[in-house]
Amino acid sequence: MDVLSAAISSVRIGRAEACSVKDSGSWGWRYSPFAGSGFHVLLRGGAWLITADRPPRELTPGDVVLTPSGAGHGLSHAPSSLDDLAPAVLGDWPPGDPADVEFLCGAYWLEHGQVPLYLRSLPEVIAISPDHDRAPQLRALTDLISADMPGTGPGAGTTRSALLDLMLTHVLRQWLEQNRMADRPDVADPAIAAALGEIHAHPRRRWTVRELSESAGMSRTAFTKRFSALLGQPPMAYLTGWRLTYGARLLRETDAPLAAIARQVGYSTEFAFGASFRREYGISPGRFRNLERKRGRAGTVHSGAELPLHQGEASP
Known part of the structure; x- marks a missing residue:
């Protein structure tokens, strides 16, 4: 077992959730910090990643944003500052209405305990542009999570957890490959x-x-x-x-x-x-x-726009 697998095994005690988020026109959302690990995948349209301490980064379809330890951040149609963005609130997107942008979001929510130290040692917000030719797994996982979201039958929670495990693993693996540092220990030691x-x-x-x-x-x-x-x-x-x-x-x-x-x-x-x-x-x-x-019993493994997140705010 390598260090990355051990860290993700530890975070799996959290509640696994996934949803699709859409919007049009001028939009911007601020995601509050939360206890857990989460990600966004830009499926369609353009967006900018907004953080508190770095310049805005432009995102294109297929890009992935990962918060290993649930750091606050924002997404917007244009460059902005984090403080200028309104708290993200999930709601139903009217059926049939066209959307300019669409994200797939997933997260492990830890009601108790802390995110593993290894994940907390990574940058608070990570963004990657996957090389789908060399590593097609992320595209396949995105499709599987999207297809799994409506599932509420037996085993839905288990499959969602397994898919989020794989998504977090492959995102971090690609980021580590793209950001090798001489002073960073080898996770596969x-x-x-x-x-x-x-x-x-x-x-x-x-x-x-x-x-x-x-x-x-x-x-x-x-x-x-x-x-x-x-x-x-x-x-x-x-x-x-x-x-x-x-x-x-x-x-x-x-x-x-x-x-x-x-x-x-x-x-x-x-x-x-x-x-x-x-x-x-x-x-x-x-x-x-x-x-x-x-x-x-209350059915708290949700999907789609009904996802109940962080006191009325949406955190990935």
């Missing part, structure tokens, strides 16, 4: 990937730094230094974070008792797991599970 694979495959094991460094074929000192540079935190802190992320997914996706989940993710007791979970997510495991189930 084979030694660290080996250790990450062990952590993700066996979270219940009582790992030590020495055992993890041995799985990477490195000394403890060299392993800790490289791991921290690549992931933004020491090995044992990452291990704790992954155990809790995995536990959150089990709480949401299974009916397993809390005590069984605690053991499965490496905690000796339900109490120890609950205390660690509350420190990370600010909520008890039982309440987290109940809220997720209520959300599922």
Whole structure:
């Protein structure tokens, strides 16, 4: 498992949503910061990406805007400043009415916890012009997400999460290929990937730094230094974070008792797991599970213009 895959696995505990946004004439939207990762794909028309600290960037159809950790930004028909844009509010586009611009938007919303440190270490707003000849996956994924949006039947949430995983992965992969830096660690570092694979495959094991460094074929000192540079935190802190992320997914996706989940993710007791979970997510495991189930019964995986986002504002 490489670092990029590990980061996206962690953000997947969030709520996956996707929608299509259209407008015409003079338009401009400001997207508020949010806890999660999101993207826009310009499907039709022209637009400008507006950020707080960089000049406006012109976008053309096929371009992708990614906010790895949910930073605020704007989209507009013309160059502007972020403060001049009105908050984006989603609404129904009248059927049959022509639109000058159309975006596909998708996001993982994290009601609890934080975006992984690796994603927070990246630029707040990333824009790429994909090379579809060399890497046609993004075009295919855009088509699949667009086709999946109306889906509300069994498995809709699972397919949407999987498609957003792939979109985030391929966007970041292309950006990393286009922005190689001598001082940026390699996300596919084979030694660290080996250790990450062990952590993700066996979270219940009582790992030590020495055992993890041995799985990477490195000394403890060299392993800790490289791991921290690549992931933004020491090995044992990452291990704790992954155990809790995995536990959150089990709480949401299974009916397993809390005590069984605690053991499965490496905690000796339900109490120890609950205390660690509350420190990370600010909520008890039982309440987290109940809220997720209520959300599922209420049908909170939405699509299209009905997408309920951030207190009346639309954040990707």
